[in-house]
Amino acid sequence: MPEEFRPGCQQPMIKKKKVEETAPESQATIKEEKTMIKVGKPAPDFTASAYYQGKFMNISLSEYIGRWVFICFYPGDFTFV
Amino acid sequence: MEVLTISVDSIYVHKIWNEHELSKMIKKDIPYPMLSDQDGSIGKMYGIYDEDAGVETRGRFIIDPDGIVQGFEVLAPPVGRNVSESIRQIKAFQLVRESKGTEATPSGWKPGKKTLKPSPDLVGNVWKVWEVSEAFED
Known part of the structure; x- marks a missing residue:
């Protein structure tokens, strides 16, 4: 479950999956295909810092297995649409 | 959700x-x-x-x-x-899942409207149970 953390002077560190080392081009192409989003395929997991009802916490998509999830990306806070 | x-x-x-x-x-x-x-x-x-x-x-x-x-x-x-459309889609996917795939939601479906039950009998017979106008009505 998400754990609250206290903010320091910097954005908290998040353990992200290591960026895969630069691979030869052929392999890079395969990698790109693997990360393409498709319906019927697993949603890529991630962990991110979050603001939620007065608290800061880290949230992973994998914590939500067993529930429907609606993920909504948007260009930026304080934008108009 | x-x-x-x-x-x-x-x-x-x-x-x-x-x-x-x-x-x-x-x-x-x-x-x-x-x-x-x-x-x-x-x-x-x-x-x-x-x-x-x-x-x-x-x-x-x-x-x-x-x-x-x-x-x-x-x-x-x-x-x-269109947030309403997203909610409609979520409800449709939830219905399909709850039916364990025995029901499908045709074009224009929203909660309360009829679903289709895919089967060999339905092949070629959708026109008998579903009208194009249903895709456009509210």
Whole structure:
């Protein structure tokens, strides 16, 4: 479950999956295909810092297995649409 | 249904946006987590990160309880989404899942309207049980 953390002077560190080392081009192409989003395929997991009802916490998509999830990306806070 | 929103803004900006604007729109705090993806890495995985502008486009993804992507839509920044349509799609996917795939929702379906029950008998016979006008009515 998400754990609250206290903010320091910097954005908290998040353990992200290591960026895969630069691979030869052929392999890079395969990698790109693997990360393409498709319906019927697993949603890529991630962990991110979050603001939620007065608290800061880290949230992973994998914590939500067993529930429907609606993920909504948007260009930026304080934008108009 | 759990909602997660993501942008490249920091969690501190999320906090201030909630406090200074969003909470005034809805008369309470935003009821879901606002995630920060400052390096765009999540957006890149989901194919909606705009490298030139350094922001995430209006991508939205419906993920089922098994972690499987059931649907997505991506809009360029100037056009906002139709939230009602997203909710309709979620309800449709939930209905299909609850029926264990025995029911499907035809074009224009919304809660209360009839579903179709795919079977060999239905092949070639959809015209008997469903009219094109049903795709357009409210």
